[in-house]
Amino acid sequence: MAGTFGELLREHRVAAGLSMGQLAKLIHYSKGYLSKIENDLKPPTPTVARLCDGVLDVGGRLVEAAARGGPALGRRQVLVAGTMLGVGALAGSGTRAVPDEHVIAGMRTSFEQLRELGLQTSPAVVLEPLKALHHTVHALARENAGPVGTRLLLLAARIAEYTGWMSQEAGDEQNAVWWTRQASELSRAAGDPDIASYAFVREAGVALYRRDAAATIGLAQQAQWIGSAGPRVLALAARREAQGHALAGDRYAAESAFDRAARLMASVPQESPYPALGSSAADPLELARGWALSDLGLNAEAAAVLDRQLASVPAASRRTRARFGVRRSLAHALSGEVDRGCRTLADTFGDVAHVDSATVRTDLRQLARTLGRWHNHGAVREVYPDLKRLLAHR
Template sequence: MGQKPRKLTPEAGPQHELGAEMRAWRTHRGRSLGKLSGRINYSPSYMARVERGDQAASADLVTAYDHELRAEGALVRMYRRHQAAATQDSPSRVHVSNPSPDVSQGSVLLEDTPDLAAPSSEGISVPARTDDGRIIFVTVSRRALLGTLGATAASAALPDATAVATAPTQGTLSGPTAIEHLEATHRVLIDSDKLFGPYQSIPIVERQIAAMKALRRDVRGEDRKRLLLLHARYAELAGWLHQDTRNFRAAQHWMREALEVSHLTGDAQLTTFILARRSQLAGDMHDPIDALDVAEAAEMNATPGSRLEAVAATYGAHAHALRGDPDACKRAYEHAHELREAMDPDPDSPLGVWLDAAYIEAQRARSLNTLGDFHAAAEGFGRALANLPADYHRERGVHLARQAVALAGAGEAEEAGRAGMQALRIGIETGSGRITRQLARLDTDLAPWHSVTPVNEFRDAMREAVLKQA
């Protein structure tokens, strides 16, 4: 029999009250600490201390509980009330869970009505090593993070985007000129994201969306349709950038906006593509039901023989891995390859043109990691890295981080440490949350191999790279 949970004392103070509420939601959903830990990537011991009130909860942990347990914001609102009360009682006190004005609380401070305003992009989740050696995630301002991640190099690569980032104002740009300006910026932003990650691009994308909303008041006819198409594509890009930072609430906001605007355009291909992307987002959020349902809807609505059929099938395949069904996952990836082989090789639409056999195999390797087939996953990522275009710098870091986790799972600690070091360098350069989350897991997975030199080098580098707990 398992150990009987300690009786909680919510009356002991706000920290205990929040912990008790978090446990209540977990037990209500029938989740053990171990099972929930595997879903949200926090250690069970840390979660247990928070639930008992022995340790303060981080903003990220509360947000993860709220989302995974479908608490509909109840936990986040309680956390916010406690933080507000603590600030009033002791405004000069600073703690990692009650940061100074230079540290944003990210999604915890978002408006309760996300449909009225876009979630803030100021909060950036980054790994931090605690005094007892664990890695947690804290949220810092974009300005502070860019100061440590070499923003000068990233900014140098965005002269064109920076030059066109100012929102067009009435009387300075005609409708067609503004639309051409926005189209050119979109191309630059996509190229920049591949090399330098999301943080330089997010504020530019959001300013351009605001500019398009202003322009829609003044343009009609074909120009208005072009503007709506651009609005939808910018919103999809904003969703992707926030998805890469793992700010999932912001990603969901922008993907909803992209889908809504795409319906206004009447462009069925664009709507299908955004549906497929929503499936990918659901997969990143570990929601296999939505990932599969939306992928199937996208594949059904895709033009037969189009590239988007294969894109949708690829994202749907990962949903089977999340459900723990290796046979269905294998069949789904084979289906995605069949659709890719039968598709039009020269499509009129630029949507999803990055999909090729190597991309599908990289997604399959990720699914194998999820299923625990680490040897096959490591080999799959090796092939994907060999076929990755040179300008996909950030994706190289994602593949390396995932390969390192697979190698650690396969017991190849030395190789895992080397791959982790390569991924860490790219993670520092790009600030990609997909990389840093994998590396935090790797840091924990490699702990038993503390006598292996590449492992120690990686873990020491992680210690230098992450923030110290305040």
């Protein structure tokens, strides 16, 4: 049996048939960084140890080796280790009382209220409260071992994931990725494969808005390959992969991925565990299919699907209505139905103004360019001033 952590890591990696580059990609760290750890030039962090342990499925051997064999840690590193490994409060004095069920339920309720608010208003309204709530929950997770600490860590991971989404909606891609990766690390430390895998789905969404088809597909596939996420997360990952294939112009691959997503979604239990991940729409797959049909150039089909699906989206889900409503108007315009595109756009203006979404403005800009081809059309002249005002808002 290997001695140092690096030797043990190499032994298990080789046994799993993975190259160093493949393992680095799976745990979302650079190959150079992983090489230094494997060659004992750099000590592993608890997070990296747990990620490698999970991917290589070695039953905690790497986590134990990291805790046993690393050099003495500084105070800050001990705090991080306590968070990631769930060993309780290592910070010394000032530990608060163990939170009871009512306290944890209250923090969950606070998060759910912020999520509800995020459906209807600007991300700027909810971002700072989300960060403050995450800080509180994360601090309590550091101070409490056992089931209480794990539950708090899972809640902190879910808050981090949603904060990443709101950062993307605010147009802050750098923080969107940072919060998403934070969510992945916290969820892996707590042993939840769902949020860890969904973090890749979220990053794939960032790539989709950059119109980077290859990155969208690759990240969505990683979400399906790594860990053992439940059927809902795997379905949402397959949906994102399908959107990536559509962006690349591969209709067959897109339809295959959508079919796989539908089969997975059909197997999701009626009662999903808290907190639910992904879209709150009744049928997120069909909304995404309408989006994908537009990317494939099948705009009349896309508009028909989105017309049908948006009719069932509740009025309170303004962010969903804005996102797919603008895409529907774009599909109508691109299919030559200019009047219909302008009419549906006018119906969507209120939702777009309320949610103040950077991602929605991406489609609005494309829609403005498209409608500009009919600048003398009466319906276009009627909606264009409001469209320009929404695009000017930051």
